[in-house]
Amino acid sequence: MIETLQDAIVLGGGPAGLTAAILLSREGFDVICADPLFKRLEAKTPYEDNRTIALLQGAIRLLQHTGIWPLVEVEATPLWTMRVEDETGRWPKAPAMNFNARELGDEPFGYNIPIPVITAALWKTAKKCKGLKLVSESASEVESKSQAVEITLEDGRTYSAPLLIAADGRNSRARGAAGIKVNRWTYNQTALALTFSHSRPHKNISVEYHRKPGPFTIIPMQGNRSALVWVETPPEAKRLLGLDDHELTGIMQHHMRGRLGKLSGLSARNAFPVTGLTAREYAANRVALVGETAHVLPPIGAQGLNLGLRDAALIAELAARARRRGDDPGAPELTREYDRKRRFDIFPRTAAVDFLNRSLLFGIPPVQGLRAAGLCLLKNMPSLRRTIMQQGLVEDKDLPQIMRRA
Numbered sequence: 124m125i126e127t128l129q130d131a132i133v134l135g136g137g138p139a140g141l142t143a144a145i146l147l148s149r150e151g152f153d154v155i156c157a158d159p160l161f162k163r164l165e166a167k168t169p170y171e172d173n174r175t176i177a178l179l180q181g182a183i184r185l186l187q188h189t190g191i192w193p194l195v196e197v198e199a200t201p202l203w204t205m206r207v208e209d210e211t212g213r214w215p216k217a218p219a220m221n222f223n224a225r226e227l228g229d230e231p232f233g234y235n236i237p238i239p240v241i242t243a244a245l246w247k248t249a250k251k252c253k254g255l256k257l258v259s260e261s262a263s264e265v266e267s268k269s270q271a272v273e274i275t276l277e278d279g280r281t282y283s284a285p286l287l288i289a290a291d292g293r294n295s296r297a298r299g300a301a302g303i304k305v306n307r308w309t310y311n312q313t314a315l316a317l318t319f320s321h322s323r324p325h326k327n328i329s330v331e332y333h334r335k336p337g338p339f340t341i342i343p344m345q346g347n348r349s350a351l352v353w354v355e356t357p358p359e360a361k362r363l364l365g366l367d368d369h370e371l372t373g374i375m376q377h378h379m380r381g382r383l384g385k386l387s388g389l390s391a392r393n394a395f396p397v398t399g400l401t402a403r404e405y406a407a408n409r410v411a412l413v414g415e416t417a418h419v420l421p422p423i424g425a426q427g428l429n430l431g432l433r434d435a436a437l438i439a440e441l442a443a444r445a446r447r448r449g450d451d452p453g454a455p456e457l458t459r460e461y462d463r464k465r466r467f468d469i470f471p472r473t474a475a476v477d478f479l480n481r482s483l484l485f486g487i488p489p490v491q492g493l494r495a496a497g498l499c500l501l502k503n504m505p506s507l508r509r510t511i512m513q514q515g516l517v518e519d520k521d522l523p524q525i526m527r528r529a
């Protein structure tokens with residue numbers, strides 16, 4: 124098969140990969156993005172995914188600057204307050220705590236958007252991008268060479284480029300081809316995701332009930348509807364999946380203690396094993412990792428895709444800068460810079476989410492005591508609370524350019 128030369132290849136067209144491809148093509152790159160799931164997007168028959176994604180302001184600004192925001196805005200729900208409630212039954216009980224975005228300024232923490240809406244908007248945008256070729260094929264081979272990376276698709280077509288962006292998910296073939304190793308771990312937890320209606324308004328408050336098996340999180344959607352991410356042990360999750368809507372509603376109602384009134388209209392349920400993964404390097408040998416190829420986190424604190432979009436934005440920014448200077452966009456200096464910058468963002472967040480999740484699971488007494496004391500302090504010290512909220516978000520100066528305020 125004839126090999127086609129590109130400026131960049133993006134392998135994997137999930138939300139992180141499609142974003143990277145769109146950003147590169149906006150910078151004038153000739154890009155190919157390959158994913159076998161494009162067939163489904165084209166036929167508008169994606170897999171029924173009931174997850175919603177809470178995107179923080181940096182990610183929202185990226186969507187605004189790329190013209191994607193108007194395509195998702197009508198389904199996006201502002202998140203003004205994040206409430207944490209200790210339902211572990213452990214001593215000492217931590218006080219309930221509200222983190223309100225109004226304490227920081229006049230914009231919400233971010234917006235909650237159904238994942239199929241995000242994917243459809245990215246797909247629609249990508250199809251219109253000049254210089255972006257979308258191929259509905261899987262890569263069967265990836266080879267990193269000194270001057271280029273080569274991929275061979277299932278249909279035999281071959282492409283090569285100086286830079287490959289690996290967005291092919293947690294079991295990435297491209298990551299292996301670059302010789303990048305990963306650390307993986309499991310938690311003996313399953314996350315159920317579904318959406319439901321309720322009789323009382325959610326008032327744009329997201330509530331995370333901290334329970335022994337894991338968090339039970341309600342995230343506001345449009346109208347009197349919310350999304351639920353419910354983390355349980357795998358056998359309990361299996362039992363819950365087998366219940367009818369009436370039985371499941373009763374248990375949900377019990378966990379929420381009537382907060383949202385009468386529940387109804389449950390969507391189908393999706394189940395995700397809760398696992399962790401972090402790449403030991405985020406780029407090497409002309410391959411840069413973005414999204415779940417680089418990091419997988421438990422669904423706590425809305426970190427996963429927010430990190431993935433920051434990966435995509437940074438690699439596009441660095442590649443575009445190299446191109447403007449007439450430099451090689453896959454050169455070792457560039458991949459080293461990407462690796463170094465992403466480390467500062469990914470490592471502390473992965474560690475914090477891991478710690479929070481394990482502290483719920485194992486109920487280490489000093490940790491429970493510290494958490495209770497910490498939340499008491501935060502409740503009574505607005506300045507400390509503001510500092511913690513600011514650190515939970517990402518400072519403007521640490522964001523890729525396209526995600527910054529001005």
Ligand SMILES: Cc1cc2nc3c(=O)[nH]c(=O)nc-3n(C[C@H](O)[C@H](O)[C@H](O)COP(=O)(O)OP(=O)(O)OC[C@H]3O[C@@H](n4cnc5c(N)ncnc54)[C@H](O)[C@@H]3O)c2cc1C
Pocket residue numbers: 134135136137138139140157158159160174175176177178260261262263290291292293295296314315316352395413414415416422425426427428429430431
């Ligand atoms: C219950 C739950 C709730 C969550 N909530 C949030 C939230 O509120 N906020 C947040 O930021 N994150 C959240 N996340 C995380 C978020 O869902 C993920 O980070 C995100 O969906 C991952 O996107 P991705 O593009 O990195 O990977 P994927 O969507 O997995 O994309 C990988 C793509 O690569 C393709 N592929 C694989 N192999 C090949 C190959 N050989 N050739 C070509 N293509 C290939 C696949 O077909 C796939 O489309 C949540 C996760 C869960 C489980």
